Amino acid sequence: MRKFFLFLFCMPLMAQAQVNQDSVTIKKMADEIMTNGKAYDLLRELTKKIGGRLAGSPQQQNAAIWGKRNMEAFNPDKVFMQPCKTPSWQRGGKDFAAIVGINGVATIQKLEVLALGNSMGSNGLLEAEVLAVANFNELEKRKDEVKGKIVYFNSEFDPTLIQTFGAYGASGIYRRSGASRAAKYGAVGIMIHSLSSAPDNAPHTGTMVYDETLPKIPAVALGPDDAKALYAQAKKGTVRVQMQTYGFFLPDADENNVVAELKGTEHPEEIITIGGHLDSWDVNEGAHDDGAGIVQTMEILRTMKALNYQPKHTIRFVLFANEENGGKGGAKYAELAKLNKEKHILALESDEGGFTPRSIAVSCSPSQLARFQTWTPLLKPYGTEVTAGGGGADIGPLTGYDKTVIMSSMIPDSQRYFDVHHAKTDVFENVNKRELLLGAVNIAAFIYLVDQRGVN
Amino acid sequence: MRKFFLFLFCMPLMAQAQVNQDSVTIKKMADEIMTNGKAYDLLRELTKKIGGRLAGSPQQQNAAIWGKRNMEAFNPDKVFMQPCKTPSWQRGGKDFAAIVGINGVATIQKLEVLALGNSMGSNGLLEAEVLAVANFNELEKRKDEVKGKIVYFNSEFDPTLIQTFGAYGASGIYRRSGASRAAKYGAVGIMIHSLSSAPDNAPHTGTMVYDETLPKIPAVALGPDDAKALYAQAKKGTVRVQMQTYGFFLPDADENNVVAELKGTEHPEEIITIGGHLDSWDVNEGAHDDGAGIVQTMEILRTMKALNYQPKHTIRFVLFANEENGGKGGAKYAELAKLNKEKHILALESDEGGFTPRSIAVSCSPSQLARFQTWTPLLKPYGTEVTAGGGGADIGPLTGYDKTVIMSSMIPDSQRYFDVHHAKTDVFENVNKRELLLGAVNIAAFIYLVDQRGVN
Numbered sequence: 001m002r003k004f005f006l007f008l009f010c011m012p013l014m015a016q017a018q019v020n021q022d023s024v025t026i027k028k029m030a031d032e033i034m035t036n037g038k039a040y041d042l043l044r045e046l047t048k049k050i051g052g053r054l055a056g057s058p059q060q061q062n063a064a065i066w067g068k069r070n071m072e073a074f075n076p077d078k079v080f081m082q083p084c085k086t087p088s089w090q091r092g093g094k095d096f097a098a099i100v101g102i103n104g105v106a107t108i109q110k111l112e113v114l115a116l117g118n119s120m121g122s123n124g125l126l127e128a129e130v131l132a133v134a135n136f137n138e139l140e141k142r143k144d145e146v147k148g149k150i151v152y153f154n155s156e157f158d159p160t161l162i163q164t165f166g167a168y169g170a171s172g173i174y175r176r177s178g179a180s181r182a183a184k185y186g187a188v189g190i191m192i193h194s195l196s197s198a199p200d201n202a203p204h205t206g207t208m209v210y211d212e213t214l215p216k217i218p219a220v221a222l223g224p225d226d227a228k229a230l231y232a233q234a235k236k237g238t239v240r241v242q243m244q245t246y247g248f249f250l251p252d253a254d255e256n257n258v259v260a261e262l263k264g265t266e267h268p269e270e271i272i273t274i275g276g277h278l279d280s281w282d283v284n285e286g287a288h289d290d291g292a293g294i295v296q297t298m299e300i301l302r303t304m305k306a307l308n309y310q311p312k313h314t315i316r317f318v319l320f321a322n323e324e325n326g327g328k329g330g331a332k333y334a335e336l337a338k339l340n341k342e343k344h345i346l347a348l349e350s351d352e353g354g355f356t357p358r359s360i361a362v363s364c365s366p367s368q369l370a371r372f373q374t375w376t377p378l379l380k381p382y383g384t385e386v387t388a389g390g391g392g393a394d395i396g397p398l399t400g401y402d403k404t405v406i407m408s409s410m411i412p413d414s415q416r417y418f419d420v421h422h423a424k425t426d427v428f429e430n431v432n433k434r435e436l437l438l439g440a441v442n443i444a445a446f447i448y449l450v451d452q453r454g455v456n
Numbered sequence: 457m458r459k460f461f462l463f464l465f466c467m468p469l470m471a472q473a474q475v476n477q478d479s480v481t482i483k484k485m486a487d488e489i490m491t492n493g494k495a496y497d498l499l500r501e502l503t504k505k506i507g508g509r510l511a512g513s514p515q516q517q518n519a520a521i522w523g524k525r526n527m528e529a530f531n532p533d534k535v536f537m538q539p540c541k542t543p544s545w546q547r548g549g550k551d552f553a554a555i556v557g558i559n560g561v562a563t564i565q566k567l568e569v570l571a572l573g574n575s576m577g578s579n580g581l582l583e584a585e586v587l588a589v590a591n592f593n594e595l596e597k598r599k600d601e602v603k604g605k606i607v608y609f610n611s612e613f614d615p616t617l618i619q620t621f622g623a624y625g626a627s628g629i630y631r632r633s634g635a636s637r638a639a640k641y642g643a644v645g646i647m648i649h650s651l652s653s654a655p656d657n658a659p660h661t662g663t664m665v666y667d668e669t670l671p672k673i674p675a676v677a678l679g680p681d682d683a684k685a686l687y688a689q690a691k692k693g694t695v696r697v698q699m700q701t702y703g704f705f706l707p708d709a710d711e712n713n714v715v716a717e718l719k720g721t722e723h724p725e726e727i728i729t730i731g732g733h734l735d736s737w738d739v740n741e742g743a744h745d746d747g748a749g750i751v752q753t754m755e756i757l758r759t760m761k762a763l764n765y766q767p768k769h770t771i772r773f774v775l776f777a778n779e780e781n782g783g784k785g786g787a788k789y790a791e792l793a794k795l796n797k798e799k800h801i802l803a804l805e806s807d808e809g810g811f812t813p814r815s816i817a818v819s820c821s822p823s824q825l826a827r828f829q830t831w832t833p834l835l836k837p838y839g840t841e842v843t844a845g846g847g848g849a850d851i852g853p854l855t856g857y858d859k860t861v862i863m864s865s866m867i868p869d870s871q872r873y874f875d876v877h878h879a880k881t882d883v884f885e886n887v888n889k890r891e892l893l894l895g896a897v898n899i900a901a902f903i904y905l906v907d908q909r910g911v912n
Contacts, residue, residue: 034615040655160487162838162894199496199889356812356869382618413812413869415890433655434871438618 022378022452025309026445030382032303033441039299040433042070043354046294047285047428054117054282055322056088056253063278064256067294067319071260074302076317082257084332086322089118091282092246097191097220100127101240102233111230112223113191114203114283115245116175117325118210122218126150127242128188132234136173136181147186150241153178154231156193156224157418164197164414165352168421171195172206179219180211189218189243193227198419201225205281206422207325218245255279255321257329260301264451266312271337272450273347274300274443275318277329277394284426288417292354292431294319296410296440303444311451313345320394323351327393334397345455346406349392350443353421354436355412357383360446361390363407368455375449384442387411406455410443478908479834481765482901486838488759489897495755496889498526499810502750503741503884510573510738511778512544512709519734520712523750523775527716530758532773538713540788542778545574547738548702553647553676556583557696558689567686568679569647570659570739571701572631573781574666578674582606583698584644588690592629592637603642606697609634610687612649612680613874620653620870621808624877627651628662635675636667645674645699649683654875657681661737662878663781674701711735711777713785716757720907722768727793728906729803730756730899731774733785733850740882744873748810748887750775752866752896759900767907769801776850779807783849790853801911802862805848806899809877810892811868813839816902817846819863824911831905840898843867862911866899 033039050066053059064081072079097113100106115121132152133139139151155174157167174192182190194204201223210216220243222230233239258278264270276293280286301317303309320329337344348360360379362372369388376385390408398405412435420426489495506522509515520537528535553569556562571577587605589595595607611630613623630648638646650660657679666672676699678686689695714734720726732749736742757773759765776785793800804816816835818828825844832841846864854861868891876882 030618031616034618159490159890162486162490164890197890356871415812415894416888419888419890432872432875434615434620434653434875438871 019378022449026378026448028307029303029444029448030441032306033299033437033444036306037299037437037440038302039295039436039440042295042298043287043291043431043436044428046291047287051285052282053278053280053286054089055086055255055279055324055326055328056250057282060255060279064258064319064321067258067278067298071258071298071301071317074305076260076301076305077263079258079260082259082332082336084255084257084321084328085252086255086328087118087326088250088253089325090248090250091115092121092248095220095245097222097241097243099230099239100242103237111226112201112203113220113243114205115247116208116219116221117205117281118208119179119219119245119247120216121246121248122189122244125242125244126189126218127240130230130234130239130241132231139181143185146182149187150189150191150243151182151187152191152230152234154193155195156227157195157197164418167197168195168418175206175221176208179208179217180214183214183217187217191243192221194221194224196224196418196423198224198425202423202425204422205283218243220245257321257333258319260317262304262311262315264312264314265310268314269343270313271316271342271344272313272447273316273318273344273395274447275320275394276350277320277323279322279324281324281422284424285428287426287428287431288353289421289426290323290351292436292439293350296350296354296436296443299440300444300447313451315447315451323393330394330397333394334400337398338401344398344402344405346408346450347395347398348390348408348410348443348447349395350410350439351392351394352410352412352414353417354431354439355416356435357410357412357439357442359384359387359411360442361387361409361411363388363390368406378449379442379445382441382445383438410439412439475834478905482834482904484763485759485900485904486897488762489755489893489900492762493755493893493896494758495751495892495896498751498754499743499747499887499892500884502747503743507741508738509734509736509742510545511542511711511735511780511782512706513738516711516735520714520775520777523714523734523754527714527754527757527773530761532716532757532761533719535714535716538715538788538792540711540713540777540784541708542711542784543574543782544706544709545781546704546706547571548577548704551676551701553678553697553699555686555695556698559693567682568657568659569676569699570661571703572664572675572677573661573737574664575635575675575701575703576672577702577704578645578700581698581700582645582674583696586686586690586695586697588687595637599641602638605643606645606647606699607638607643608647608686608690610649611651612683613651613653620874623653624651624874631662631677632664635664635673636670639670639673643673647699648677650677650680652680652874652879654680654881658879658881660878661739674699676701713777713789714775716773718760718767718771720768720770721766724770725799726769727772727798727800728769728903729772729774729800729851730903731776731850732806733776733779735778735780737780737878740880741884743882743884743887744809745877745882746779746807748892748895749806752806752810752892752899755896756900756903769907771903771907779849786850786853789850790856793854794857800854800858800861802864802906803851803854804864804866804899804903805851806866806895807848807850808866808868808870809873810887810895811872812891813866813868813895813898815840815843815867816898817843817865817867819844819846824862834905835898835901838897838901839894866895868895
């Protein structure tokens with residue numbers, strides 16, 4: 001009886017002592033990252049010495065070697081490669097588009113343009129009249145007008161959506177499936193408004209997918225200013241445009257996920273994964289997308305080793321090979337996890353840019369979420385809270401073989417991401433050192449808490 | 457009795473209806489600002505067509521005229537000037553510093569440098585040995601070594617302080633009072649580590665104050681890289697440096713606060729003030745400091761007029777004349793408020809940059825704060841919450857004559873502010889359009905709620 005009372009009495013004290021200890025450890029990690037963090041220097045190397053690294057490019061090969069070498073230098077228990085096949089889409093040339101006629105009068109007005117990733121080349125110069133539509137509804141209503149035309153989709157962002165990923169989701173369907181939706185009615189090519197929030201004219205590329213049963217017509221994104229001008233003109237009269245693109249595929253390439261591991265001391269068989277993706281589009285340095293997630297992942301490994309942190313669970317630091325135009329890196333990681341009968345308890349992805357962190361989003365049961373949210377006071381001093389709804393393209397496949405794996409993600413401030421996302425402006429100079437490091441701090445803190453306290 | 461029950465029954469319904477109505481109006485304001493906002497275009501004009509605008513400069517005169525003309529175009533009930541005298545500090549030339557000797561060996565190593573605002577010129581070339589100290593404690597311990605030396609204060613930011621204003625506060629005392637603290641022991645000049653969080657070598661100026669009873673020795677801020685190198689060298693051996701600065705004062709200048717007013721329909725005698733400061737340092741465009749606060753203030757006026765909002769209280773939109781090196785704009789505003797026996801209920805200042813808004817900070821009684829914090833659910837969709845502790849240099853003087861005026865401020869994310877603050881990098885290109893507009897949205901929402909619901 002006495003023991004029982006002592007137990008009851010001690011529980012809250014022990015819990016409080018644990019909270020205090022966790023608070024101290026998290027502060028140590030934060031101080032280490034903000035004072036000695038290498039993430040910014042690593043990002044400079046990845047972006048400036050290697051550069052853009054589309055799957056199948058020499059740069060992507062070199063990025064994996066660079067990632068392996070640098071993680072080995074941090075001296076984890078092991079570092080290994082996971083070979084995987086990825087698409088090898090080639091842009092093939094300098095994409096071109098121009099307005100060449102307005103209301104029957106010849107003109108030449110060059111447009112800022114990028115072919116969409118995975119799109120097929122135009123096979124020479126294409127010239128046609130534009131059919132400009134606001135959305136798929138209008139396309140369906142005007143399907144009889146489509147044949148022989150180049151369809152323009154006005155996939156402009158809705159600026160009133162405060163979380164910009166909402167606007168990206170709504171407009172993104174035109175990039176992903178606009179070509180086949182238009183080809184179905186006989187269109188010869190499509191143009192979209194770049195998926196951009198920037199007050200500039202830089203075009204934004206990004207992945208698209210053809211319906212294999214329909215003609216694979218060329219597809220481009222226009223710079224925002226040019227897109228608005230074209231749309232305004234096309235609503236008033238007839239506009240003829242030219243476009244020429246060169247996209248094609250080489251045979252699938254041999255790439256690698258790069259994985260570093262700290263072995264768990266209490267539950268070595270239970271795995272926590274942190275990661276980002278090494279590949280980027282070809283037109284930029286992939287600094288925010290996803291150099292940031294890569295170097296944050298490496299920074300957390302560095303910090304845990306620097307502080308001699310020995311995790312209870314096995315922690316994996318994964319640089320995924322191919323997210324942008326195929327998702328083959330994440331698929332391979334999950335395939336091997338299944339093959340090796342691995343037990344994954346939680347995976348966290350950082351792939352929304354290296355901006356000031358706002359929350360750690362977690363997809364799990366309501367009771368698990370409520371428990372994770374009791375950790376918010378430990379994260380709040382570093383700027384985040386625990387919110388619902390995490391996940392990501394690279395970690396997602398893990399749930400395909402085990403639905404209990406908890407998906408989580410770093411949610412940074414979203415205001416600037418789609419200014420640079422997939423555009424030539426996604427360069428090192430547009431990443432802020434403190435914001436980048438602070439992202440690593442918050443991921444490290446959350447992963448530390450998961451490791452110490454488990455997920456249930 | 458029946459009436460009483462009806463009253464009790466209706467109360468929560470009425471309160472909920474009010475919340476819903478407020479939510480709708482705030483959404484309208486947000487949509488108007490995010491879709492049609494002019495703040496970014498106004499900022500481009502202020503920074504690119506007018507430029508840096510230190511009090512006493514022609515640019516500052518023109519900025520006031522520009523502010524008046526643009527606010528008149530929004531058609532408020534009135535726009536008026538409040539003439540005030542401001543300091544007219546002149547940099548006077550191109551500031552110079554160099555290392556010219558290390559351990560007795562001659563060398564020439566130019567240093568990136570800016571004289572501190574309000575500091576006096578060196579009256580020709582000054583050359584002396586450096587006494588490098590970590591802080592005032594070390595200065596006091598080594599006071600016998602100071603005579604004839606140039607004292608270097610290592611006022612580097614503490615990178616572990618997540619809120620960067622904390623680091624600015626701790627290091628800022630060396631900029632403000634380092635010169636006289638060193639002059640007291642016979643120093644002939646001082647150098648400080650720029651108050652900077654940037655991974656670059658740009659020096660940051662900013663205001664300083666002399667103790668009038670001591671010699672007014674010249675004072676400069678070194679670029680961060682140069683400062684670190686100098687400090688490392690000086691800890692190992694002797695370092696001789698040269699410096700030359702040219703600062704002086706012209707007679708006080710005639711500047712103006714620019715004030716626009718919407719007259720209250722129910723409580724015209726009760727005034728709510730929103731504002732920022734028109735002046736900036738001479739070495740940059742004053743884009744974040746405080747062009748952002750200026751154009752947010754103007755944007756909220758524009759939006760209220762565009763939506764035909766008729767406030768219950770009188771709302772003032774104030775472009776303060778002089779904050780940086782004298783605070784004369786805010787002092788004049790408070791002086792006239794007292795003279796005219798005005799009743800101010802709340803003032804809000806935006807002077808921490810045009811970054812993503814994180815909170816509206818309010819200095820008031822605990823019960824008032826608790827009440828303001830019930831408004832957080834209405835602000836949260838736009839990114840902010842109500843927190844304790846608002847205020848600012850321009851609105852502060854209002855409390856000098858009436859302690860009941862509630863002080864509040866826009867608190868944006870602080871990670872990038874001290875990268876550019878008072879450095880040549882505070883230019884239009886470093887302001888993000890969505891972040892800037894979102895600041896205006898949150899100020900507008902809070903001010904609308906204050907107007908609708910009052911402060912008690």
